[in-house]
Amino acid sequence: MYESLKRSIDNCDEIIMNVSFIRDSGMKLLIDDLKKAKEKGKKIRILTSDYMKVTEPNALYRLLEIGGIKIFENPLNRSFHPKAYIFRKENDFEFYVGSSNISYSALISGVEWNYHFISKESSEIEEILDEFTELYEKNSFELTIEWLREYEKRYKKSDYGELFDNKERVEKKVIEPIKFQIPALYELSKTREEGYNKAMIVVGTGLGKTYLAVFDSMNYKKILIIAHRDEILKGAKNSFENVYKDERTYGFFNGERKECGRDITFASISTICKKEYLNRNYFDENYFDYIVVDEFHHSSSKSYLKVLEYFKPKFLLGLTATPDRNDNGNVYKLCDYNIAYECDFRVGINNGWLVPFEYYGIYDSIDYSAIPWRSGKYDLLALENALIVEKRLSLIYDKYIEFRKKYSIGFxxxxxxxxxMNEYFKRKGIKSEIIIGETPIAKRQDIIEKFKSKEIDIIFTVDIFNEGVDIPEIDSILFLRPTNSYTIFIQQLGRGLRTYEGKEKLRVLDFVGNYKGAEYRPLFLTGNYKRGSKIVNVTDKNFLLPEGCSAEFSFELIEEFEKLKRKNIKLEELIKTEYLELMEKLEKVPSIMEVYTYGDIPVNSYTRCFKNWYNFQEIMDVLTTEQKCYSKLGLEFLEFIESTSMTKSYKIPLLLSFIENLNKNISIEEIGSYFKRFYNLSYHKKDLNNKKHSDLINWDNKKFEKLAEDNPIKYLTEKGKNSEFFQYIKPNFILSDQLYKELQNDEFLKEVKERIEYRKINYFHRKYMEE
Structure with missing residues (x-):
């Protein structure tokens, strides 16, 4: 069937496919032929469905650039089982009708029956085409990236779907994009089309982040890979060599070797950040076309900033499992707040890219309410003393023996x-070890090798395994500490989710007590946690785990969760708690952009609950002496920026046009020039998407002046509106004397700029990047 379809695609003028599902194993076979057909201008219409969720998201990602793809609209979940392929060449029609959907098995290896015939145009042919058109035009919707992102999140791999792929044979070893790499590559390509030259990819360990960089960088000549450990660089070199072979030259730039002039350079951050190397004697600032930063959440440290500020690549890719940092570095800003793709553990498990977990919530009888809580965490000394009592040590050991698997990590x-913990387990005859920050690298590697070879049964650690440690063998995790941090919980859970031969599930033993935030543990497991989320108990209908996962909680815990669920925690209190935690984390008073970047609760929840940002800061008693001196008009202007409505982004370039260089009067010609620069950036241009903007690329300054005059200047100033702030006396947009005077205050000006930045970033993200 595959060879026949290839010939038909090549020989026709129009392609019609009506298939109930498409598997990636089959689409890999046909996609190149469909791309060639599109390049030749052939009309392509493909109708498929999400019926029974057999169609794979990755197959649809491959099809996005083809166009003409529709999904059968099926709110009643009717059976949808067509398998028809129609090819037209002038007045001749070629048909395949039978049992083959698009999968490897259906096209190559399975037992399938398909009837093939060729016919001239006739009333019968017209009837068939009319039936297809009825389905395609009136009973389906266009495949869009927004719908596909949502489908990817709810898709669950099933054994039924796998039946169509398990006969696939690889005739020759060709490394190609797999798993999350397929949608991530599409999103990266799309983000470059929108004008971005920086992007972050957030995806869990073990899914192949390095190979993503290999595939995405193929069209660039000089590539730099930066990491903080030589082991990561060596692994990256192996990945690039596996794909490029000897087509490229490779070099290391670290403490031992300084190899310049290579196509692909693998650099240790501790070496390349030094001033003696960031110069033309080694690398010109434009030498690298493409830069990859592994563990991108470290990139706001001084060493990374030196490198990123020096080099001017055509594209910067940051790779991380979590973009959150424990200091005040703004990682998001370094990639222009552009997260091109995220793959959380739900998507990974549902697609079969990660193993499912079997979770056991074990009741911990420690009374955490008796332990002092200071600045968002428990007093460490008091916590240690509570955790190392004999009763708890014995409980952990007994449960470990009951549920033990081969490779265990205890956090x-x-x-x-x-x-x-290590001493106790050793006394019980368990081969255990510890790895902590002070453990020398050589000893750490020795322990890990012994662990892999089963000479060690369990390793106890604190946070060392949160990142940078790749041990796919781990099949059992023990949470021995209280944590109310979703990020830390998911980081540590992710240590055991990587697939490994013979490993079917990760076993999780979690010792849960009445500590702060424990009631959110069921919600953590669903992957749907957001700050301010309602508590979900294990008996609730919305306690939905990823595919193949299970969770079993002690009855005492279920009762405890139910008690806490009945307590109505107000959003105001959650906001205050989050803000205090961010203050502790950043070691300073968080700004509005830092809350937007690092907080879980949206900024508009802050401003809605407390009227405006200034009022919230006043209630939290964090205003500076200078802030307390702002005038009434100044405060009203700050609130205006926060709350002014925006169905389009027009107000942003208008405000920026006089704020960035702070002029009291700015001419309409200058405003038009600023609008032109603003909307010539691709990621802003997408907001001008009406018919009247169709010729935007050819607009002169006058047209941008008219755009600014019609909206927002007219909207903001007609009938004396906002006259306390500004007015428009053609040809000048004029700030009021009092506002202009207020803006001379550097602190006030900084807050104005930050609020405009927040509105800009939030507007484009919400409108064009969120599902």
Missing amino acids: CASVKHCQV
């Missing part, structure tokens, strides 16, 4: 806690 609260 502890502190170094002392690690040491006590």
